[in-house]
Amino acid sequence: MTRSGISRDAARGVVAAMAMTGMRRMTTALGLVGRPPPERILPTRREETVELAHWLFGAAAGATYGALVRPSSKSRWAGPVYGIAIWAVFEMAVAPLLAPDQPQGRSITSRLAIAGDHVLYGAIVAGGEAA
Secondary structure (H helix, E strand, O other), X not given: OOHHHHHHHHHHHHHHHHHHHXXXXXXXXXXXXXXXXXXXXXXXXXXXXXXHHHHHHHHHHHHXXXXXXXXXXXXXXXXXHHHHHHHHHHHHHHHHHHOXXXXXXXXXXHHHHHHHHHHHHHHHHHOOOOO
């Protein structure tokens, strides 16, 4: 993978994280999601710090997607599946480590809304490069 390829994939990850933020603000405002996961993990941080951390994670995950998924093997579902995989790993492994005192139980509606914004993330990271 070239530096320009890594930079492109990281930039897609940042844009995708920004899109997730927009979607999350909407689902939160509609009452579908209570306190979003980044805010549960970094509760004492300023909103700007939480958002910057989310974008940096988005960049790293975007670059990782580019490194893991060969262009010849990309399908239209590779990105959305990748987005759901990120969410699943976060829910099952990362969140309990970073915020063990936080309740893990959320409504089905909340889980579906969060899964939906991760599908959006993956679709943007994939960049529509279906094989």
